[in-house]
Amino acid sequence: MRFLIYPSGEVPIYRQIMRQITEAIAVGKLGRGDKLLSHRELAEQLVIAPLTVKKAYDELETLGYLETQRGRGTFIRDKLPRFNSADQREQMKALARKLLTLAYLGGLNFNDAVKVLKEAEREIAHG
Amino acid sequence: MRFLIYPSGEVPIYRQIMRQITEAIAVGKLGRGDKLLSHRELAEQLVIAPLTVKKAYDELETLGYLETQRGRGTFIRDKLPRFNSADQREQMKALARKLLTLAYLGGLNFNDAVKVLKEAEREIAHG
Amino acid sequence: MRFLIYPSGEVPIYRQIMRQITEAIAVGKLGRGDKLLSHRELAEQLVIAPLTVKKAYDELETLGYLETQRGRGTFIRDKLPRFNSADQREQMKALARKLLTLAYLGGLNFNDAVKVLKEAEREIAHG
Amino acid sequence: MRFLIYPSGEVPIYRQIMRQITEAIAVGKLGRGDKLLSHRELAEQLVIAPLTVKKAYDELETLGYLETQRGRGTFIRDKLPRFNSADQREQMKALARKLLTLAYLGGLNFNDAVKVLKEAEREIAHG
DNA sequence: GTGGTCTAGACCACC
DNA sequence: GTGGTCTAGACCACG
Numbered sequence: 001m002r003f004l005i006y007p008s009g010e011v012p013i014y015r016q017i018m019r020q021i022t023e024a025i026a027v028g029k030l031g032r033g034d035k036l037l038s039h040r041e042l043a044e045q046l047v048i049a050p051l052t053v054k055k056a057y058d059e060l061e062t063l064g065y066l067e068t069q070r071g072r073g074t075f076i077r078d079k080l081p082r083f084n085s086a087d088q089r090e091q092m093k094a095l096a097r098k099l100l101t102l103a104y105l106g107g108l109n110f111n112d113a114v115k116v117l118k119e120a121e122r123e124i125a126h127g
Numbered sequence: 128m129r130f131l132i133y134p135s136g137e138v139p140i141y142r143q144i145m146r147q148i149t150e151a152i153a154v155g156k157l158g159r160g161d162k163l164l165s166h167r168e169l170a171e172q173l174v175i176a177p178l179t180v181k182k183a184y185d186e187l188e189t190l191g192y193l194e195t196q197r198g199r200g201t202f203i204r205d206k207l208p209r210f211n212s213a214d215q216r217e218q219m220k221a222l223a224r225k226l227l228t229l230a231y232l233g234g235l236n237f238n239d240a241v242k243v244l245k246e247a248e249r250e251i252a253h254g
Numbered sequence: 255m256r257f258l259i260y261p262s263g264e265v266p267i268y269r270q271i272m273r274q275i276t277e278a279i280a281v282g283k284l285g286r287g288d289k290l291l292s293h294r295e296l297a298e299q300l301v302i303a304p305l306t307v308k309k310a311y312d313e314l315e316t317l318g319y320l321e322t323q324r325g326r327g328t329f330i331r332d333k334l335p336r337f338n339s340a341d342q343r344e345q346m347k348a349l350a351r352k353l354l355t356l357a358y359l360g361g362l363n364f365n366d367a368v369k370v371l372k373e374a375e376r377e378i379a380h381g
Numbered sequence: 382m383r384f385l386i387y388p389s390g391e392v393p394i395y396r397q398i399m400r401q402i403t404e405a406i407a408v409g410k411l412g413r414g415d416k417l418l419s420h421r422e423l424a425e426q427l428v429i430a431p432l433t434v435k436k437a438y439d440e441l442e443t444l445g446y447l448e449t450q451r452g453r454g455t456f457i458r459d460k461l462p463r464f465n466s467a468d469q470r471e472q473m474k475a476l477a478r479k480l481l482t483l484a485y486l487g488g489l490n491f492n493d494a495v496k497v498l499k500e501a502e503r504e505i506a507h508g
Numbered sequence: 509g510t511g512g513t514c515t516a517g518a519c520c521a522c523c
Numbered sequence: 524g525t526g527g528t529c530t531a532g533a534c535c536a537c538g
Contacts, residue, residue: 012528023224026231038217038510054511062316067389071510071538083233092240095226095248097150102219104153107209110248113219113534120223121237135321139522176523268511277478278422280485293526297477303515308526325525327522337392337487346483346494351404353476358407364502368495374477375491395535430538 005046005067013048017056025065025076028087134174140175144183152192152203154251162199256284259300267302271310279319279330281378288330386427394429398437406457408505417455455497
């Protein structure tokens with residue numbers, strides 16, 4: 001798996017890593033039981049501090065996506081967390097509202113927003 | 128106009144204010160020339176520091192949504208910016224990706240995401 | 255609130271801090287809405303690294319005991335997390351088994367274990 | 382004797398083994414002179430590294446619970462240590478404090494904790 | 509080699 | 524002042 005990091009962006013590096021891992025899980029590029037690079041190795045590869053990667057892994061572990069085995073490594077969990085669907089719905093709607101607001105402010109309409117959604121789908125799947 | 132502030136959320140308060148104002152503009156709840164509360168009044172109403180509101184107003188002024196007339200108050204600008212910049216496109220795609228990731232992780236598909244988008248549209252318009 | 259830290263023990267410092275805070279909440283020494291020392295201040299007081307305190311605060315926040323308000327500080331949450339009582343029961347029984355095992359191995363009996371429990375109660379309350 | 386190992390838990394595997402053996406001794410499931418599986422056999426059975434089991438055995442030997450007879454195997458010692466040391470007392474109190482803290486946080490009181498202790502006693506004896 | 513913990517110091521965003 | 528993030532380096536426990 002390849003990572004793209006923008007160190008000077010406003011999004012913290014550890015969150016960029018978290019997002020890319022969850023996206024990979026979502027589209028099936030990473031599956032249950034898959035082993036991740038050690039946080040040190042990934043850190044070296046991305047030329048960032050090991051603690052930064054570790055923080056991403058730690059958060060994903062408390063969120064239920066990863067599990068670590070001492071001395072062995074970090075893995076995608078066998079049992080991924082099941083969302084409370086109400087919660088998930090709320091989060092999705094919040095994102096959808098932001099998306100639409102942005103669109104309207106830019107003079108776009110609902111269908112334009114759907115188009116962006118389609119572009120994003122392609123990016124996630126083939127990026 | 129009513130504001131909802133979550134002081135302990137991860138989103139900075141001044142950005143919460145910015146977002147609610149731009150959203151109101153996007154859906155037409157706030158229109159050109161409308162007068163806003165003074166930053167002190169709004170701060171008092173929301174029980175937060177006046178500087179925080181001022182920062183939100185200042186940023187919105189820089190972005191071209193508001194204009195301040197000394198001694199008279201702060202208003203929605205007559206000529207709203209309609210920047211459909213590459214930057215905005217990127218923001219929209221980032222949101223779209225998060226939306227899709229959430230959907231996929233919850234076992235939903237692209238069409239479900241579009242449905243949520245439609246729901247959000249109704250909420251924004253009629254809420 | 256006063257803290258006692260054993261830096262060279264096998265229990266990580268950040269866990270010692272976590273335990274002392276949760277105990278203080280449990281016995282009412284810390285109540286909803288109370289403000290904690292800033293992680294830097296506490297770190298200085300305990301002569302440890304600020305990150306170590308911050309890690310304790312962070313974990314307690316994800317566990318639902320604390321909430322942080324940017325630029326203002328860290329507080330005991332108004333709504334403390336309600337346990338799933340089945341989970342809590344399991345955790346308590348696991349601890350109880352360890353306690354009894356230790357007692358039996360030391361030649362003590364059930365009543366001795368209860369005595370230790372009473373001692374612990376006094377320590378938590380008056381310590 | 383059957384072992385239950387959680388490789389991804391926060392408790393090191395060798396300590397999980399140690400605890401289960403000492404617990405079995407405490408409740409009489411394992412008695413003086415009983416022979417244990419060789420560390421290789423147990424490792425194979427549990428699908429873990431032989432060194433891990435060996436470490437558990439070694440530590441238990443150091444603590445005085447086991448003795449190794451070269452070429453014959455590993456056995457529960459005839460003369461078990463009965464250390465009711467201050468150290469053990471401290472461990473028990475630490476467990477007791479955790480138990481009480483959990484109880485209080487869940488809205489239970491001291492007597493409830495004692496009840497859980499009684500339940501645990503039954504489980505250990507009859508489980 | 510892997511994860512777990514800790515340090516000392518730095519810069520930034522926020523209130 | 525507060526929390527949020529990151530770095531570079533270190534030592535230990537584990538398998």
